[in-house]
């Protein structure tokens with residue numbers, strides 16, 4: 357039977373515990389190095405279904421800048437990142453755009469919205485928040 361070990365750094369709190377996962381036949385058998393239960397939950401999530409917040413840009417019209425920075429409002433499965441970036445590369449938004457405005461709702465059925473991380477006005481100048 358195939359046994360492997362993986363090292364994962366817990367990022368749940370600033371202690372950054374270095375954890376070692378013993379994996380057999382694709383299943384976690386043992387986790388060491390965590391100082392609390394949250395580390396186990398994080399390691400399981402990271403091993404079985406890693407998730408990330410996607411940050412990227414979309415095309416912007418009607419402003420002096422050509423791109424609007426955006427991000428997902430929550431982590432999405434890492435395997436969906438490329439597909440979402442490809443989808444967003446075809447999106448074009450028009451200024452003005454508010455900070456936190458939803459640009460794409462429930463992107464590719466991930467359950468996450470893509471939101472603006474800048475407020476831009478139609479005059480070509482960033483609005484102050």
Ligand code: SF4
Pocket residue numbers: 366367368369370371372373390391392393394395396
């Ligand atoms: S395992 Fe617990 S103590 Fe260690 S970094 Fe994660 S949350 Fe913090």
